Amino acid sequence: MEHLYERIREARERAGLSVNEAAEKLGVSRVQIWRMENKTDTISAERLFIIAAIYQVDPYHLFHGTKATTQSQTVLYQHIGEVVSMVEEEAQKLDLKPPPHLVGEAVVEVLRQENRSGAKPSDESIDVSKYQGLVALLFKQATKS
Secondary structure, three states, X not given: OOOHHHHHHHHHHHOOOOHHHHHHHHOOOHHHHHHHHOOOOOOOHHHHHHHHHXXXXXXXXXXHOOOOOOOOHHHHHHHXXXXXXXXXXXXXXXXXXXXXXXXXXXXXXXXXXXXXXXXXXXXXXOOHHXXXXXXXXXXXXXHHO
């Protein structure tokens, strides 16, 4: 089972910060960073929230043990918006008016495929053009039923 100290170290590394950089940003010594990442220092809730903010990680992920990621909700929402726009454009090209649940299914499938590709979350846009065929196929299959 992964422990809080391991998640803190992983979040720092994903944020691209060295121990020295993290110490400087947190206003602590390198030794304190080492202690936080090696279970020799107790971390207050306040410190955990500060760490999360500096490492750009949701504190929930650090505290509850889900895998920490530096992708912000804003970027996630941007990606969802890009996919929704592409799905709607595909529907227009096919001269279809799919029900909302079908649009939702198409968006979810594109995001699943993007996640499976193993691409590291980033601020860059998703190349939605590579999923146009998938969306068209999903819509065509749904209209045949």
